[in-house]
């Protein structure tokens with residue numbers, strides 16, 4: 720698992736990490752997610768796992784400012800975000816020289832494909848450091864083909880090492896609305 724930065728134990732319905740809740744009942748967890756969602760905070764951590772609630776509308780949290788904000792930050796340093804997961808995987812791959820895997824799980828329509836695109840967007844931005852490149856468009860264009868098998872594998876090989884970063888998506892009918900992302904070494 721990718722280690723997280725220190726987070727003070729947060730309590731109450733606005734906490735960024737559900738692990739910090741004093742009450743871990745289903746009701747308390749859902750209430751926290753609902754409260755954050757109403758504040759347009761669609762991402763919440765459960766330790767090093769990211770829970771996302773599909774907003775079904777555009778939120779201005781995926782622009783270059785956010786790419787920069789999450790560049791080379793430890794998970795938990797900033798507000799939960801999908802870019803933080805991409806960043807953690809990318810830098811863990813560089814630092815440890817080990818393959819990394821991001822698992823995206825959720826029911827139909829929960830946002831797995833969209834999240835995969837956000838991940839790829841951030842990964843390509845990190846690897847290109849913002850320089851214009853056709854790489855992202857090529858990878859995104861391969862999405863529908865890979866989608867059929869519910870498996871998206873992004874081979875991200877840098878010039879200096881041979882580590883690979885995989886993104887795997889699968890449907891989880893038992894999870895309503897949400898999907899989970901986690902990063903681990905493989």
Ligand SMILES: Nc1ncnc2c1ncn2[C@@H]1O[C@H](COP(=O)(O)OP(=O)(O)OP(=O)(O)O)[C@@H](O)[C@H]1O
Nearest residue numbers: 773774775776777826827828829830831832833834
């Ligand atoms: N973070 C987001 N911000 C805005 N819209 C989103 C976000 N995530 C998902 N959506 C929207 O929700 C809809 C469904 O998302 P998506 O296609 O990614 O779901 P999925 O989990 O891949 O579904 P399926 O399993 O059926 O392929 C899309 O219209 C998408 O634009």
